[in-house]
Each structure stands twice: as C-alpha cells, then as structure tokens.
Amino acid sequence: MKKSSVEQLILETLSRENTHLTSLQVYEEIRKQLPAVNSSTVYRALERMSKRGMVSVSDIGTGAEVFEVVKNELHHHLVCQECGRIITIGQEDVRTFFKVIEQINDFEVFTNHLILFGLCSECRKKDNLS
Amino acid sequence: MKKSSVEQLILETLSRENTHLTSLQVYEEIRKQLPAVNSSTVYRALERMSKRGMVSVSDIGTGAEVFEVVKNELHHHLVCQECGRIITIGQEDVRTFFKVIEQINDFEVFTNHLILFGLCSECRKKDNLS
DNA sequence: TTTGCAATTGCAAAAATTTGCATTATAAAA
DNA sequence: TTTTATAATGCAAATTTTTGCAATTGCAAA
Ligand SMILES: [Zn+2]
Ligand SMILES: [Zn+2]
Ligand SMILES: [Zn+2]
Ligand SMILES: [Zn+2]
Numbered sequence: 251m252k253k254s255s256v257e258q259l260i261l262e263t264l265s266r267e268n269t270h271l272t273s274l275q276v277y278e279e280i281r282k283q284l285p286a287v288n289s290s291t292v293y294r295a296l297e298r299m300s301k302r303g304m305v306s307v308s309d310i311g312t313g314a315e316v317f318e319v320v321k322n323e324l325h326h327h328l329v330c331q332e333c334g335r336i337i338t339i340g341q342e343d344v345r346t347f348f349k350v351i352e353q354i355n356d357f358e359v360f361t362n363h364l365i366l367f368g369l370c371s372e373c374r375k376k377d378n379l380s
Numbered sequence: 381m382k383k384s385s386v387e388q389l390i391l392e393t394l395s396r397e398n399t400h401l402t403s404l405q406v407y408e409e410i411r412k413q414l415p416a417v418n419s420s421t422v423y424r425a426l427e428r429m430s431k432r433g434m435v436s437v438s439d440i441g442t443g444a445e446v447f448e449v450v451k452n453e454l455h456h457h458l459v460c461q462e463c464g465r466i467i468t469i470g471q472e473d474v475r476t477f478f479k480v481i482e483q484i485n486d487f488e489v490f491t492n493h494l495i496l497f498g499l500c501s502e503c504r505k506k507d508n509l510s
Numbered sequence: 511t512t513t514g515c516a517a518t519t520g521c522a523a524a525a526a527t528t529t530g531c532a533t534t535a536t537a538a539a540a
Numbered sequence: 541t542t543t544t545a546t547a548a549t550g551c552a553a554a555t556t557t558t559t560g561c562a563a564t565t566g567c568a569a570a
C-alpha cells in the first residue's frame with residue numbers, strides 16, 4: 251500500500267459512482283485501481299467507515315447490503331417491494347419523526363439513511379385491477 | 381422431508397425463542413429437529429417468509445441480519461451504537477410517521493420492524509463526562 | 511531521528527451464503 | 541385416479557464474507 255489508504259479510495263469511488271454499491275462492487279472498483287488489494291482490507295475499511303458515519307449501510311431489498319457516501323444533506327428512501335422502484339425523500343419529515351422519538355425515549359438518533367419498504371402508487375393501482 | 385415443512389419449523393422455532401436470531405442460528409435450531417435439512421433450504425425459506433411478512437429481517441448492528449416472528453402487535457427498536465442496548469418501542473409514534481410519509485409520497489408502508497441507531501441516555505451521559 | 515503504540519493491511523483458512531440444476535412433494539385440474 | 545403445473549428441497553460447486561495472526565504502516569512522543 252503506497253500513499254493512498256483504502257479508505258480514501260473507497261470515499262473517492264463512492265463519491266464518483268454516487269449510488270448504492272454492495273461491498274463486493276466496492277471491492278471490485280477498488281481493485282481496478284489497486285489490483286493487489288485484499289478483499290478483507292476493503293470489507294474492514296467499509297465497516298470502520300460506516301461506524302464513523304462516513305458511509306451508510308442499508309438493505310434496499312436487493313439481497314446484499316449497499317453502501318453509499320454520506321453527504322451533508324441527508325436523504326432517505328422508500329423501496330417498492332413489488333417493482334423495486336426506489337423513491338428518494340428528504341430530511342424534513344424524517345427529522346420531525348426522529349425528534350419525537352428522541353424526546354420520548356431520551357435517545358439520540360444517528361440513523362443517516364432510512365429505508366422504508368412498501369408499495370408504490372403504480373403497483374397499488376395494478377394490484378387493485380387484478 | 382416428511383410432513384413438517386421447514387417453514388412450519390421455522391415459525392415454531394422463532395415463536396418459541398421469541399427473540400432475534402440470525403439465519404445461521406435458525407438453521408442450527410432447525411437442524412436439531414431435522415438433522416438432514418440443508419442450509420440452503422432454511423435460507424430460502426427464511427427469504428420467502430420475510431417477503432410474505434411472516435418474519436421480519438433487520439440489521440441491529442450485530443454484523444449479521446436477524447430474523448424475528450411477526451405478531452399482530454408490531455414493535456420496533458432503538459439500538460445504541462455504543463453499548464448495543466436495544467430499546468423496544470411500540471407502534472403509535474411510528475405509525476403516525478408512516479401515515480405522513482404515505483400521504484406525502486402516495487406510498488403504502490409495509491415495514492414491520494423499524495430499527496433506528498443512535499446513542500442511549502446512559503452512553504450520552506458518559507460521553508459528556510469524558 | 512529513534513522508539514513505541516495503535517491502526518491498517520495481507521494472507522490463508524474457515525465459515526457463511528448463494529446459485530444452478532435435478533429431484534421430490536403438493537395441490538389443482540382433468 | 542391420473543395428469544400437470546408449481547413450489548419446495550437436496551446437493552455440490554461457486555461465491556462472498558469473516559477470522560486469526562503476523563507483518564507493515566503511520567504518527568507522535570521522547
Ligand atoms: Zn441513498
Ligand atoms: Zn412498485
Ligand atoms: Zn424485534
Ligand atoms: Zn448505550
């Protein structure tokens with residue numbers, strides 16, 4: 251390993267791709283630039299980074315967890331269990347909910363990438379017809 | 381496989397244990413009653429059951445996803461990232477939040493076991509002192 | 511600079527999970 | 541009952557992820 255730490259490469263990769271990637275996808279991306287890198291090094295770096303809140307880890311219903319770089323402006327998602335459609339929602343309403351939970355339970359919420367599963371409007375229409 | 385389907389055994393196991401189990405733990409429990417059962421059979425059954433909403437799947441910060449039987453009265457959790465403490469919360473406030481999200485986004489939320497990460501009050505006190 | 515310590519990495523083995531395909535069981539239809 | 545179609549299961553191989561341990565690196569104190 252030369253100058254570039256794997257963490258730095260992961261951040262660059264996730265920022266560049268700017269989407270949700272599985273740990274394997276991250277590993278394969280990193281390997282393009284650093285062919286000798288070991289998978290466990292990447293996996294362990296991802297784990298560290300998610301603990302520090304640098305990246306988010308989420309199950310979006312695709313089978314494997316996905317990672318995404320965390321920016322200043324947080325976002326969250328609604329995922330349709332039928333068609334897989336991913337709707338991105340902002341912080342506002344989520345923050346309000348978090349505030350309520352925090353006050354009631356004397357608990358400080360850190361969750362930075364909330365995923366809610368359900369049915370999108372299109373799929374609900376289709377289901378009603380059939 | 382005789383009469384008993386693996387799904388039935390999984391339901392019984394999760395109901396009996398009445399807690400969060402990893403897929404491997406479920407597999408090992410099932411194997412006690414059905415030594416010849418194959419791991420892929422259990423894993424695939426768990427996947428089917430979570431799709432149907434019979435069991436919940438969640439990351440509670442322990443490394444591996446955990447499964448739990450879904451009852452009529454839903455519950456959710458707050459998980460402390462520092463001490464691992466798991467606080468169980470009821471439906472009320474969560475349901476209110478879901479309703480808001482549903483109306484704004486024309487999306488029907490199915491999520492049956494919400495996990496929020498953060499800091500519990502005890503750990504916040506400790507952190508303030510140090 | 512040198513020393514010491516903690517964090518990071520590589521490596522190899524183990525463990526856990528997934529996948530493709532053949533077989534078997536279940537249930538509905540004829 | 542027999543036929544047919546769908547779903548569940550087993551099996552073996554492949555893939556993905558984790559783990560223990562040793563070696564290396566980075567950083568700061570001495
Ligand atoms: Zn996202
Ligand atoms: Zn949909
Ligand atoms: Zn629970
Ligand atoms: Zn705590």
